[in-house]
Amino acid sequence: MAKYILDFEKPLRELEVQIEAVKMSALEKGMDMSKEIGSLENKLEKAAADFYKNLSRWQRVQMARHPERPYTLDYIHKITSSWFELHGDRHYADDQAVVTGLATMDDQRVVIIGQQKGRGTRENLRRNFGMPNPEGYRKASRVMGLAAKFGLPVISFIDTPGAYPGIGAEERGQAEAIARNLMMMSTLPVPIIVIVIGEGASGGALGMGVGDRLLMLENTWFSVISPEGSASILYRDAGMARDAADAMRVAPSDLVEMGICDRILPEPTGGAHRDADVTAGTVKAALLETLAELVDMPPDELVEARIKRYEQMGQWAE
Amino acid sequence: MAWFRRSKKKILSTERRSVSEDLWRKCPSCGEYVYNQELQNAQFVCPTCSHHFRIDCRKYLELILDKNGATTELNASLVSVDPLDFKALKKYTDQITAAKEKTGLGEAIITVTGSVEGYPIVLCVMDFAFIGGSMGSAVGEKISRAIDHAREHHFPLAIISASGGARMQEGALSLMQMAKSSAKLSLFSSAGGLFVSILTDPTTGGVTASHAMLGDIILAEPGALIGFAGARVIKQTIGQDLPEGFQRAEFLLEKGFVDHIVHRKDMRATLSHLISFFGYERTADTDQQ
Numbered sequence: 001m002a003k004y005i006l007d008f009e010k011p012l013r014e015l016e017v018q019i020e021a022v023k024m025s026a027l028e029k030g031m032d033m034s035k036e037i038g039s040l041e042n043k044l045e046k047a048a049a050d051f052y053k054n055l056s057r058w059q060r061v062q063m064a065r066h067p068e069r070p071y072t073l074d075y076i077h078k079i080t081s082s083w084f085e086l087h088g089d090r091h092y093a094d095d096q097a098v099v100t101g102l103a104t105m106d107d108q109r110v111v112i113i114g115q116q117k118g119r120g121t122r123e124n125l126r127r128n129f130g131m132p133n134p135e136g137y138r139k140a141s142r143v144m145g146l147a148a149k150f151g152l153p154v155i156s157f158i159d160t161p162g163a164y165p166g167i168g169a170e171e172r173g174q175a176e177a178i179a180r181n182l183m184m185m186s187t188l189p190v191p192i193i194v195i196v197i198g199e200g201a202s203g204g205a206l207g208m209g210v211g212d213r214l215l216m217l218e219n220t221w222f223s224v225i226s227p228e229g230s231a232s233i234l235y236r237d238a239g240m241a242r243d244a245a246d247a248m249r250v251a252p253s254d255l256v257e258m259g260i261c262d263r264i265l266p267e268p269t270g271g272a273h274r275d276a277d278v279t280a281g282t283v284k285a286a287l288l289e290t291l292a293e294l295v296d297m298p299p300d301e302l303v304e305a306r307i308k309r310y311e312q313m314g315q316w317a318e
Numbered sequence: 319m320a321w322f323r324r325s326k327k328k329i330l331s332t333e334r335r336s337v338s339e340d341l342w343r344k345c346p347s348c349g350e351y352v353y354n355q356e357l358q359n360a361q362f363v364c365p366t367c368s369h370h371f372r373i374d375c376r377k378y379l380e381l382i383l384d385k386n387g388a389t390t391e392l393n394a395s396l397v398s399v400d401p402l403d404f405k406a407l408k409k410y411t412d413q414i415t416a417a418k419e420k421t422g423l424g425e426a427i428i429t430v431t432g433s434v435e436g437y438p439i440v441l442c443v444m445d446f447a448f449i450g451g452s453m454g455s456a457v458g459e460k461i462s463r464a465i466d467h468a469r470e471h472h473f474p475l476a477i478i479s480a481s482g483g484a485r486m487q488e489g490a491l492s493l494m495q496m497a498k499s500s501a502k503l504s505l506f507s508s509a510g511g512l513f514v515s516i517l518t519d520p521t522t523g524g525v526t527a528s529h530a531m532l533g534d535i536i537l538a539e540p541g542a543l544i545g546f547a548g549a550r551v552i553k554q555t556i557g558q559d560l561p562e563g564f565q566r567a568e569f570l571l572e573k574g575f576v577d578h579i580v581h582r583k584d585m586r587a588t589l590s591h592l593i594s595f596f597g598y599e600r601t602a603d604t605d606q607q
Contacts, residue, residue, distance in 0.1 A: 224484045
């Protein structure tokens with residue numbers, strides 16, 4: 001059971017607690033109520049499954065930010081048999097909001113890059129809440145260069161509330177760092193699979209998010225700006241984030257409709273954090289399947305298809 | 319330093335001096351009133367303090383391109399639609415209609431082929447007056463096609479940016495335009511094309527984080543605001559005031575992200591010099607503007 005319950009989950013949680021209470025009292029009184037309890041639990045399970053399948057966009061945004069949600073390194077540890085982390089951008093620093101490294105997944109060697117949030121205040125300060133500085137993008141770029149040199153596919157885990165808006169970040173060229181990555185990733189001669197595991201905010205996410213396929217876990221979001229950011233500009237009220245999330249259509253199913261997301265990965269009832277092992281299993285299977293589609297493509301065909309993919313994105317009239 | 323301070327407020331005149339915008343413009347930087355005709359003759363640069371006024375995209379075409387050279391607009395009829403049926407305080411479709419009426423433009427960018435001192439060029443100019451110069455699907459597509467056009471014809475490319483960033487009203491679709499234009503620039507660059515990125519006031523957000531920062535040469539107008547995150551957001555995040563001149567063109571030059579700050583009156587000659595330096599050939603006789 002999750003320790004941290006979101007507001008909208010409370011009615012379900014109350015039912016869970018009530019069933020627990022019935023179980024306890026049956027146990028104390030020595031009554032056999034297993035039938036009744038079983039049927040209650042069945043009902044609850046169905047109701048929960050139904051409930052979580054039909055979350056609103058804003059509820060999914062909150063799920064994507066759930067503090068117990070698995071982060072990039074959690075997935076890496078669960079799905080790889082070897083992991084060798086690489087540090088530093090070779091220019092200025094090692095940005096802890098981005099992790100990069102060499103991994104083996106089954107028999108497949110891959111290069112992994114990802115944004116890393118921290119668990120708890122102390123780690124979050126170190127990870128800068130998953131908000132990369134320019135060094136993070138440049139570290140990813142350096143490691144992708146390595147992938148290209150040795151013909152290794154790249155897997156990119158997206159989970160960021162945005163690129164860090166700070167003085168130093170601007171001084172050291174946040175925009176330039178992101179722009180360079182967009183250009184590099186668009187023509188990198190190895191497969192790139194992008195998977196959104198939490199938040200995909202704006203250029204900060206896209207700066208590590210250009211690839212041949214985009215997968216999204218069920219309770220994630222990806223858009224041009226956070227719902228709060230958009231609300232404060234377009235509604236002049238950050239409290240309108242729920243409306244902004246709807247207006248911008250930030251949910252995975254919306255991105256499938258827009259032709260941006262290729263596949264939505266289901267999460268256990270209640271979210272990825274309710275059973276991180278099951279979620280990791282889903283992620284691993286999807287990554288291996290997607291890799292299998294891409295690894296045998298000749299590099300020039302791969303790049304051509306990737307550019308076509310982005311060419312088709314957007315809607316306009318002539 | 320003055321040895322006294324005025325303790326009472328200044329006398330306030332109840333009547334506002336009405337200054338006709340048609341005849342005079344007030345410089346937002348030094349506060350001087352400038353005769354509009356004089357301003358026009360000075361490429362809309364304040365004669366007192368050199369402040370570069372924001373100007374619309376057609377004025378840039380006049381400033382940069384040969385007057386007697388052929389100028390052809392590319393994809394003039396390519397316009398925005400409302401893919402998300404977007405509505406916040408305003409409906410997106412109403413915003414588009416209002417922007418079209420206000421600017422007389424079809425979109426926040428104009429893309430053309432023309433010539434600069436006889437050198438053929440593909441020139442894209444963004445227009446801040448059209449929904450903040452924001453990049454939605456149509457802007458992204460027009461830029462991408464212009465880049466392709468330059469690649470196919472072996473023309474140099476210049477993009478004059480003026481934009482608040484990606485267009486929120488198109489959600490993730492506008493975000494993907496950053497990837498699209500960057501991918502096209504990658505192809506253009508591999509083919510040996512010259513791309514000069516010209517940054518004007520303001521160039522921020524997703525536009526800075528894509529094509530604007532990808533020029534082989536990056537030029538900026540004096541004093542232009544250039545950055546990724548908005549000043550207000552940074553201030554809120556770090557909880558302190560921002561240094562003087564933060565995110566201005568001069569700041570970017572100092573930090574190493576801009577090659578040159580170029581006065582508006584020199585932009586055409588600078589562009590022509592660069593095109594010539596990189597070995598492009600004239601197709602027309604030298605043109606005097």
